[in-house]
Amino acid sequence: MSALPPLPAPTVAGLARGLHRGEYSSVELTRACLERIAAGQPELNAFVTVTAEGALSAAQAADDARAAGRAGPLTGVPIAHKDIFCTEGVRTTCGSKMLAEFVSPYDATVVAGLKAAGTVMLGKLNMDEFAMGSSNETSFFGPVRNPWDPALVPGGSSGGSAAAVAARLVPAATATDTGGSIRQPAALCGVTGIKPTYGRASRYGMIAFASSLDQAGLITVSAEDAALLLGPMSGFDPRDSTSVDSPVPDYMATLGDSLEGLTIGVVREFFDKGLDGGCEQRIREAIAVYERLGAKVREVSCPNLPLSVPTYYVVAPAECSSNLARFDGVRFGHRCDSPRNLTDLYSRSRGEGFGAEVKRRIMTGTYVLSAGYFDAYYLKAQRVRQLISADFARAFADCDLLLGPTSPTTAFAIGAKCDDPITMYLNDIYTIGANLAGLPAMSLPCGFAGGLPVGLQLIGPHFSEGRMLNVAHRYQQETDWHLRAPSAWA
Amino acid sequence: MSLTRTDIENIARLARLELTEAEIPVYVDSLSRIFAFVGELDRAPTEGISPMAHPLPGLAQRLRADEVTETDRRDLYQRNAPAAEAGLYLVPKVIE
Numbered sequence: 001m002s003a004l005p006p007l008p009a010p011t012v013a014g015l016a017r018g019l020h021r022g023e024y025s026s027v028e029l030t031r032a033c034l035e036r037i038a039a040g041q042p043e044l045n046a047f048v049t050v051t052a053e054g055a056l057s058a059a060q061a062a063d064d065a066r067a068a069g070r071a072g073p074l075t076g077v078p079i080a081h082k083d084i085f086c087t088e089g090v091r092t093t094c095g096s097k098m099l100a101e102f103v104s105p106y107d108a109t110v111v112a113g114l115k116a117a118g119t120v121m122l123g124k125l126n127m128d129e130f131a132m133g134s135s136n137e138t139s140f141f142g143p144v145r146n147p148w149d150p151a152l153v154p155g156g157s158s159g160g161s162a163a164a165v166a167a168r169l170v171p172a173a174t175a176t177d178t179g180g181s182i183r184q185p186a187a188l189c190g191v192t193g194i195k196p197t198y199g200r201a202s203r204y205g206m207i208a209f210a211s212s213l214d215q216a217g218l219i220t221v222s223a224e225d226a227a228l229l230l231g232p233m234s235g236f237d238p239r240d241s242t243s244v245d246s247p248v249p250d251y252m253a254t255l256g257d258s259l260e261g262l263t264i265g266v267v268r269e270f271f272d273k274g275l276d277g278g279c280e281q282r283i284r285e286a287i288a289v290y291e292r293l294g295a296k297v298r299e300v301s302c303p304n305l306p307l308s309v310p311t312y313y314v315v316a317p318a319e320c321s322s323n324l325a326r327f328d329g330v331r332f333g334h335r336c337d338s339p340r341n342l343t344d345l346y347s348r349s350r351g352e353g354f355g356a357e358v359k360r361r362i363m364t365g366t367y368v369l370s371a372g373y374f375d376a377y378y379l380k381a382q383r384v385r386q387l388i389s390a391d392f393a394r395a396f397a398d399c400d401l402l403l404g405p406t407s408p409t410t411a412f413a414i415g416a417k418c419d420d421p422i423t424m425y426l427n428d429i430y431t432i433g434a435n436l437a438g439l440p441a442m443s444l445p446c447g448f449a450g451g452l453p454v455g456l457q458l459i460g461p462h463f464s465e466g467r468m469l470n471v472a473h474r475y476q477q478e479t480d481w482h483l484r485a486p487s488a489w490a
Numbered sequence: 491m492s493l494t495r496t497d498i499e500n501i502a503r504l505a506r507l508e509l510t511e512a513e514i515p516v517y518v519d520s521l522s523r524i525f526a527f528v529g530e531l532d533r534a535p536t537e538g539i540s541p542m543a544h545p546l547p548g549l550a551q552r553l554r555a556d557e558v559t560e561t562d563r564r565d566l567y568q569r570n571a572p573a574a575e576a577g578l579y580l581v582p583k584v585i586e
Contacts, residue, residue: 101570102570103569103570105563105566105567105569105570197546198545198546199545199546199549212544212545213545238554241551241552241554242544242551242552244546244549304534307530307531307534309527310527310528310529310530310531311531313524313527313528314528314531321505325506328506329572330571330572330579330581331567331570331571331579332567332570332571332572333570333572334572335572335573339581339582340582341582341583341584342581342582342584343506344508344582345581345582346506347503347506347507347508348508350505350506350507350508351507351508351509351510352508354507356513356516359507359509359513359517360517360520360521360524362505362507363498363501363502363505363507363517363521364521364524366501366504366505367497367501367521367525370501370504377528377531379541380531380532380534380536381528381531382541382542382543383534383536383539383540383541383542384531384534384536385541385542386536386539386540386541386542387534387536387539389542389545389547393547420523421520421523421524422523422524422527425527435545436545437545438545438546462546
């Protein structure tokens with residue numbers, strides 16, 4: 001791998017500058033990415049589909065636009081999409097056998113927005129099946145491996161997005177986050193991840209898992225790159241009934257603002273006995289960086305936060321069981337051979353098409369929504385969710401942003417947590433709260449423990465993406481953790 | 491909380507999921523563990539707390555005018571159908 005030339009710059013910002021100055025064309029840059037993707041695939045398995053031909057023709061179109069004086073800031077920048085986003089004319093699998101042959105007839109709004117901004121799609125990234133997993137081991141297309149150590153998981157569910165950016169196969173990737181699926185893999189792979197406010201980016205064409213929690217976002221090398229890409233993928237979309245109709249600010253305009261007068265709340269509940277000592281030390285060092293930058297740091301408490309994982313494992317499976325009812329073997333997706341009758345067609349198509357974890361969640365959700373259990377589980381969980389949201393709202397009365405670890409540990413071995421779902425679910429103990437409350441959150445690389453990357457989490461009030469990106473960017477100007485790449489892929 | 495084999499068979503039937511014989515004990519075990527785990531919620535005092543209906547406070551589901559906004563793209567959509575003919579989706583005979 002080290003024989004492969006690196007990309008001419010590690011970041012979207014750097015590549016956009018190179019394209020603008022004519023140091024290389026988009027076709028040349030796209031070829032360089034495609035070479036790295038091909039070299040990375042046998043070891044990392046980060047991609048489900050590589051769209052080389054489409055990428056090269058989009059790159060040529062970007063070069064032509066530039067020659068004609070019609071280039072925007074992102075024209076010709078290659079990126080890849082998580083395979084949960086529908087892409088017109090391109091296979092969209094969601095990591096499942098159920099959709100292994102599905103060719104989307106339309107683009108997701110997020111994909112269309114980034115295409116309109118001139119980005120070039122390199123392909124579709126591997127993920128946990130239907131985004132249900134925290135290790136990228138549930139994909140029908142096989143596990144993704146962590147570029148820092150191929151014996152380890154990259155995290156999930158956006159494991160392909162995180163591994164591809166960490167190995168510098170692509171400069172940036174889209175991702176989605178229902179309970180931590182952007183931030184946890186970003187942390188485990190040493191890259192930057194942002195989950196915007198619920199409703200900020202459209203869910204149209206993003207295959208639904210849990211509709212009150214799902215949100216599209218990005219995995220990038222830097223916060224600046226996230227600021228560049230977030231605008232074009234955000235904004236009101238009449239095709240998503242929960243899309244929020246409020247203007248998208250210019251995230252680049254506030255990126256360099258001073259942190260003087262900023263108050264950061266350190267969430268006490270995040271520093272529990274489950275947090276690895278090495279990870280905690282890196283987080284404490286990051287807090288010291290913020291103090292040097294002029295921020296005031298105070299401890300805050302969100303007492304109901306420890307209930308976020310059990311709350312999530314009622315709400316998310318309930319919504320999953322409803323959303324995945326559409327896979328019936330009739331209109332699209334896997335269909336069993338020679339069905340005896342309609343019920344057999346449904347049951348066998350679904351039994352064969354879904355993997356073990358997806359079936360587990362559909363059954364959990366079916367049970368909590370079934371007659372006699374709805375109040376005890378679903379309504380109870382939605383009440384606790386209200387308490388968790390209220391904890392955050394109280395904390396934001398005194399703080400601009402909250403801070404803590406993204407994940408309790410660094411990356412773990414492939415297979416290590418497959419036997420016990422609860423152990424796997426607890427990976428998301430620090431990330432789920434933001435989804436339950438609809439809050440924007442980020443993960444930033446903040447150093448290493450035992451040679452593996454550690455992620456720092458920021459959580460902000462609703463629609464505070466601009467401030468959060470600014471706070472992340474200022475940290476990345478003081479540190480270079482985000483620029484560290486695994487030596488095999490540097 | 492412990493689920494039985496019959497519980498799992500019932501849930502799978504409601505969810506229209508055919509399970510293999512080998513899968514059933516695995517789900518008896520893992521769903522029992524999941525429901526023991528979510529049982530922690532019982533300890534949270536939620537009297538007088540309303541269930542959260544939307545992740546953004548004060549926002550309700552938006553409605554739109556009842557107007558036709560999509561064009562007919564049936565043929566394109568049916569390219570993904572496992573079995574379609576003459577514009578119709580084919581399924582096993584429903585009425586004998």
